[in-house]
Amino acid sequence: MSGIFWEISKRNIRIHMLRSTLAMLGILIGVVAIASMGILGNSMSLSISSSLSSVGDSVIVTPYSGSGGMGPGGGGGGGSSSDLYLTDQNYQKIKRAVAPNVAIPVMQKSAHMKVGVGSDDIVASMYGLPQDDIKDLLKDLEAGDYPSGNSACLVGSTFAKDHNVKVGSRITIGKDGEYGTLRVSGIIKERGMSFDISTDSALVVTRDWFENAFGTTDDELNEVVVKVSDGDTADVKTTIEKQLNRNTKDKTVSVTDSKATLSSIYATFGTVTTFVTAIGGISMLVAGVSIFNIMMMSVNERIKEIGIMRSIGTQKKEVMSMFIYEAAIIGVTGSLIGGLLSFGGGYLVSAMMLGTTEYIFTLASLYYVVEGVSFGILICIVCAVYPAWQAANLSPIDALRHE
Amino acid sequence: MAPVIQFKDVVKIYPLKSGDVTALDHISFEVDHGEFISIMGPSGSGKSTLLTMMGCLDTPTNGDIFISGLRTRDMSDTELTNLRRDRIGFIFQYFNLFPLLNIIENVSFPQMLKSQKQVDEKKTIEKLRAVQLDERLYTHTPLELSGGQQQRVAIARALINEPDILLCDEPTGNLDSKTGASIMDLMTDLHKNGSTIIVVTHDPHVAEYTERTIRIVDGRIAS
Numbered sequence: 115m116s117g118i119f120w121e122i123s124k125r126n127i128r129i130h131m132l133r134s135t136l137a138m139l140g141i142l143i144g145v146v147a148i149a150s151m152g153i154l155g156n157s158m159s160l161s162i163s164s165s166l167s168s169v170g171d172s173v174i175v176t177p178y179s180g181s182g183g184m185g186p187g188g189g190g191g192g193g194s195s196s197d198l199y200l201t202d203q204n205y206q207k208i209k210r211a212v213a214p215n216v217a218i219p220v221m222q223k224s225a226h227m228k229v230g231v232g233s234d235d236i237v238a239s240m241y242g243l244p245q246d247d248i249k250d251l252l253k254d255l256e257a258g259d260y261p262s263g264n265s266a267c268l269v270g271s272t273f274a275k276d277h278n279v280k281v282g283s284r285i286t287i288g289k290d291g292e293y294g295t296l297r298v299s300g301i302i303k304e305r306g307m308s309f310d311i312s313t314d315s316a317l318v319v320t321r322d323w324f325e326n327a328f329g330t331t332d333d334e335l336n337e338v339v340v341k342v343s344d345g346d347t348a349d350v351k352t353t354i355e356k357q358l359n360r361n362t363k364d365k366t367v368s369v370t371d372s373k374a375t376l377s378s379i380y381a382t383f384g385t386v387t388t389f390v391t392a393i394g395g396i397s398m399l400v401a402g403v404s405i406f407n408i409m410m411m412s413v414n415e416r417i418k419e420i421g422i423m424r425s426i427g428t429q430k431k432e433v434m435s436m437f438i439y440e441a442a443i444i445g446v447t448g449s450l451i452g453g454l455l456s457f458g459g460g461y462l463v464s465a466m467m468l469g470t471t472e473y474i475f476t477l478a479s480l481y482y483v484v485e486g487v488s489f490g491i492l493i494c495i496v497c498a499v500y501p502a503w504q505a506a507n508l509s510p511i512d513a514l515r516h517e
Numbered sequence: 518m519a520p521v522i523q524f525k526d527v528v529k530i531y532p533l534k535s536g537d538v539t540a541l542d543h544i545s546f547e548v549d550h551g552e553f554i555s556i557m558g559p560s561g562s563g564k565s566t567l568l569t570m571m572g573c574l575d576t577p578t579n580g581d582i583f584i585s586g587l588r589t590r591d592m593s594d595t596e597l598t599n600l601r602r603d604r605i606g607f608i609f610q611y612f613n614l615f616p617l618l619n620i621i622e623n624v625s626f627p628q629m630l631k632s633q634k635q636v637d638e639k640k641t642i643e644k645l646r647a648v649q650l651d652e653r654l655y656t657h658t659p660l661e662l663s664g665g666q667q668q669r670v671a672i673a674r675a676l677i678n679e680p681d682i683l684l685c686d687e688p689t690g691n692l693d694s695k696t697g698a699s700i701m702d703l704m705t706d707l708h709k710n711g712s713t714i715i716v717v718t719h720d721p722h723v724a725e726y727t728e729r730t731i732r733i734v735d736g737r738i739a740s
Contacts, residue, residue: 118618118622118625118626118629121618122615122617122618125618126617419615422609422613422615424574424598425574425601426602426627426630426675427598427601427627427630427631428598428602429595429598429630430594510574511574514574514609514613
C-alpha cells in the first residue's frame with residue numbers, strides 16, 4: 115500500500131524540484147558542517163595523540179616547586195623548579211614505595227656541543243640515565259644500539275636530522291670540548307611530546323658519564339620516572355605522595371600521573387570536538403526549519419487533495435506517511451550527498467587549520483559522517499511530523515471545500 | 518434486507534458565533550438497494566450536509582444514520598474511513614482526480630487502499646471500459662482530459678471497490694449539457710445494472726433521470 119503514497123511523494127518532489135533541491139541543499143550543508151567539524155576535532159585529537167609518546171604508564175616525580183620546596187637550590191624558600199633537585203634519599207624512598215615497578219632517576223642539563231670538526235656551536239639538552247635503565251625508558255631506536263660504554267650516547271631523531279648525525283658520528287661536548295667527546299651509538303625513534311623526558315632534540319648519556327663530566331652528585335636528580343607495569347598509575351601516585359609528602363604544609367615532591375593527564379587532555383579535545391560539532395549542528399537546525407516550512411507549504415497546497423483522499427477511504431496514518439516519505443526522500447538524498455562531501459569538507463578544514471590531512475580517513479571520521487547523515491535524516495523526519503499530523507487531522511469536509 | 522441508507526430523526530446543528538445554524542432538522546428517510554434517487558433543494562437548504570452525512574464525512578448532532586445496517590454513531594474514525602472506502606463511491610462536481618497520478622492509477626487508488634498490495638489492473642481496465650473511456654487516455658494525467666472524460670474516470674474510480682452506494686454531488690454541474698446528458702445516461706446504465714445511486718442536484722433535468730426525488734427545504738424534507 116505504501117507504494118502509491120511513496121510514488122505520490124516522489125512525484126510531488128519532482129514537480130517542486132527547485133523548492134525540494136533548496137531544502138536538500140540546506141540539509142546537505144548541515145551534514146557537511148557537522149561531519150567536517152567532527153572530522154576536524156577528531157583529526158586534532160589524533161594529531162595530539164600521535165605527538166604524545168606512549169607514556170600512559172608513567173608516573174613522573176619532580177621536586178616540589180611551591181613554597182617550602184627542597185633540594186640544593188630550594189632549601190626552604192621557593193625558587194624556580196630548574197634549580198630544585200630530588201636527592202638520592204628521595205629516590206631510594208620512591209624506589210622502595212613503587213617496587214616492583216621500575217623507578218628511573220633522571221639528570222638533565224643544557225650544554226654547548228659540536229657535531230664533527232669545524233661545525234657550529236649547538237646548545238641542546240642532555241639527559242643522564244643509569245645505563246641499565248635506558249632500555250626501560252627508551253624502548254624504540256630508529257637506528258643503532260643502546261650505549262655499551264660511558265663514551266657512547268643516543269641522540270633524538272630531530273637532533274639527528276637537524277645536524278646530520280648518524281650512528282658512529284662524534285659529538286664534542288662543551289664550548290671548547292672541555293667535557294669530552296661522545297660517539298653516537300643509536301638514534302632514538304621520534305617520541306613527540308612526553309611527560310617524562312623530551313628526547314627528540316636531545317642527547318641521552320649514561321649517568322656515570324654525566325656525573326663525571328658535569329660534576330653532579332647523586333643528590334642532583336631532576337626527576338624520577340616510574341614505569342608502572344604492576345598496578346594502576348593513580349595508586350602509584352598516591353603511594354609516592356603518602357611516602358614523600360607526609361607533611362602537607364611542606365611538600366617534597368610533585369607527582370604527575372601521565373595517564374590521568376592524558377585522559378584530561380583527551381577529555382578536553384572531546385569537549386572541543388563536541389563544541390565545534392554543535393556549531394555545525396546549528397546549520398542543521400536552520401535546515402530543519404526550512405524543511406518544516408516547505409512541508410507546511412506542501413500541506414497547504416494539497417488540502418483539497420487530502421480531502422479527496424480522506425473522502426474515498428484513505429486513513430489518517432496513510433496521509434501522514436505521504437508527507438513523512440517526502441521529507442525522508444529530501445533528508446536521505448541531502449544527507450547522503452552531504453556525507454560524501456563532508457570528507458572533502460573535513461579534508462579542507464583539516465588542511466587549513468591543522469596543516470595535515472593524514473587523519474581524515476579513519477574509523478572515527480566515518481563515525482562523524484554517519485552521525486551527520488543520521489542527524490540529517492532524523493531532523494528531516496522530525497520536522498515533517500507536525501505538518502504531516504496536521505494534514506492527517508484535517509476535517510475531510512473542510513479539506514474538500516478548500517479552494 | 519436492511520435499507521442501504523437509513524436516516525432516523527437526524528439533526529445537524531453547526532454552532533457559530535452568531536448563533537447555532539440547524540442544517541438538518543429531524544430528517545428521516547430510507548434508501549433501498551438498487552434505488553436511483555435525486556436530492557433537490559435551493560441553495561443552503563441542507564442537501565450538501567445531507568450528502569456528507571450519507572458519505573460518513575460528518576456525524577449528526579442527534580439521531581442515527583445506518584449505512585448497510587451499520588450505525589455510524591458508534592464507529593471510530595478508522596471504521597468510518599473503511600466504510601467510505603468499501604461501501605461508498607463518491608462522484609464530485611469538480612471530478613477531484615489526483616493530478617499527480619495517471620488515469621489507471623487514479624482509478625486503482627481506492628483498490629490499493631483496500632487491498633494493501635498490488636492492484637488488479639484488469640479490474641481497473643474493466644471499469645474504465647464500463648464508463649466508455651478511450652483506451653488511449655489510460656496513461657494520461659487528468660489535466661490532459663476533457664471535463665466529461667474526467668467525470669467518467671471519477672465514476673470508474675467510485676465503482677472500483679464495488680460499493681453499495683454511489684453518492685454524486687452535482688455530477689453534471691461542471692459539464693456542458695450534451696456531456697452532462699451522456700454522464701446521466703451512464704448513471705442510468707449503472708442503475709440498470711443494480712447500483713444504488715443518490716444524486717444531489719439543483720438541475721431538474723438531472724432529477725428526471727432518477728426514480729424518486731427527495732426535496733429539502735430549510736433542513737427538512739418537503740416532499
